[in-house]
Amino acid sequence: MTERFSFELKATDGKARTGVINTPRGEIRTPAFMPVGTAATVKAMMPESVRATGADILLGNTYHLMLRPTAERIDRLGGLHKFMNWDRPILTDSGGFQVMSLAGLRKLTEKGVTFKSHIDGSKHELTPERSMEIQKLLGSDIVMCFDECPALPADRDRIAESMRLSMRWAARSKEAFGDRPGHALFGIQQGGLEADFREESAEALKEIGFDGYAVGGLAVGEGQEAMFGCLDHAPDHLPKDKPRYLMGVGKPDDIVGAVARGIDMMDCVLPSRSGRTGQVFTRRGVVNIKNARHADDPRPLDEACSCPACSNYSRAYLHHVYRSNEMISGMLLTWHNLHYFQEIMQGMRDAIGAGTFEDWQAEFHAQRAQGDI
Numbered sequence: 001m002t003e004r005f006s007f008e009l010k011a012t013d014g015k016a017r018t019g020v021i022n023t024p025r026g027e028i029r030t031p032a033f034m035p036v037g038t039a040a041t042v043k044a045m046m047p048e049s050v051r052a053t054g055a056d057i058l059l060g061n062t063y064h065l066m067l068r069p070t071a072e073r074i075d076r077l078g079g080l081h082k083f084m085n086w087d088r089p090i091l092t093d094s095g096g097f098q099v100m101s102l103a104g105l106r107k108l109t110e111k112g113v114t115f116k117s118h119i120d121g122s123k124h125e126l127t128p129e130r131s132m133e134i135q136k137l138l139g140s141d142i143v144m145c146f147d148e149c150p151a152l153p154a155d156r157d158r159i160a161e162s163m164r165l166s167m168r169w170a171a172r173s174k175e176a177f178g179d180r181p182g183h184a185l186f187g188i189q190q191g192g193l194e195a196d197f198r199e200e201s202a203e204a205l206k207e208i209g210f211d212g213y214a215v216g217g218l219a220v221g222e223g224q225e226a227m228f229g230c231l232d233h234a235p236d237h238l239p240k241d242k243p244r245y246l247m248g249v250g251k252p253d254d255i256v257g258a259v260a261r262g263i264d265m266m267d268c269v270l271p272s273r274s275g276r277t278g279q280v281f282t283r284r285g286v287v288n289i290k291n292a293r294h295a296d297d298p299r300p301l302d303e304a305c306s307c308p309a310c311s312n313y314s315r316a317y318l319h320h321v322y323r324s325n326e327m328i329s330g331m332l333l334t335w336h337n338l339h340y341f342q343e344i345m346q347g348m349r350d351a352i353g354a355g356t357f358e359d360w361q362a363e364f365h366a367q368r369a370q371g372d373i
């Protein structure tokens, strides 16, 4: 077990990379997908089940936990790992993105943001310094800089102004983070879809120096074509020897396309949220389990899947418990979706290691039928 945080690049295939991030709480195999554990739980999953799907690391949300139960209470109770019974690595985001998408009555200044809680309307402030303090109280292994993620579409002036504010906040985040062996601080590249601003942001972050670099400002409604267009150049300016984390992505084909463009880590609520709304991801495409055509279908969701849902239950059963609004529906479908997302990651890690990523991608796309299956 290492006391330090380090990234080992094991192999590359084109722009795709595979490696291992070593942390005091265990290793993270890359490319890695992080299930989202918003309020100290990956919804509908026990932590041991999250691990059983193949996850090495999960994500916690600063915004939600600072409001309820508060970072101070989690610290008094031994930190987030102990609190939620997950002893492997946790990455926490810095809160800015959730403030802009969830909170009420927001006021943005050079200092930070003030806002009203979406839970009880109480007033709060987030600054780079406060975000670092909260993430330290939570005990997270990978801390994210406090940044501002502009809504797209936005004009170039707005994108530049926002990116430059985030770069000043990145420097303040680094200053406030201090020197914490075994813990990592990741900078977040901004710049919208503008190649010149993306390069300027990367240069600013490298000047400050971070343990890893996120590509932020994407998966905000720009669509896959625009996102991939940005990913065709944005990661190129980031250090090759540090992990690259694309925030908030995504659907299976988004994930594959991002890895093909040099991304090492991703997170998304899609597999868990979809597990609760009956949307099931399979190697042949999406199954909407609420569709009446499944009512008498004795087959599993996916014959080739080894998860508990596919091993022990029929589509007819899963259709029934979804329609009956039974809790086991969210449990089984979430488990399946997370299992499938981790299977995609393992497939890519193996293919990149073997130099067969092109063929793997071709097979991945060939298997996907259109629409419901």
Ligand SMILES: CNc1nc2cc3nc[nH]c(=O)c3cc2[nH]1
Binding pocket: 093, 094, 096, 097, 147, 148, 149, 188, 215, 216, 217, 218, 219, 220, 247, 248, 249
């Ligand atoms: C679901 N899409 C999405 N989730 C995000 C989280 C983020 N956090 C910090 N900074 C970001 O730019 C950022 C962008 C994001 N896009």
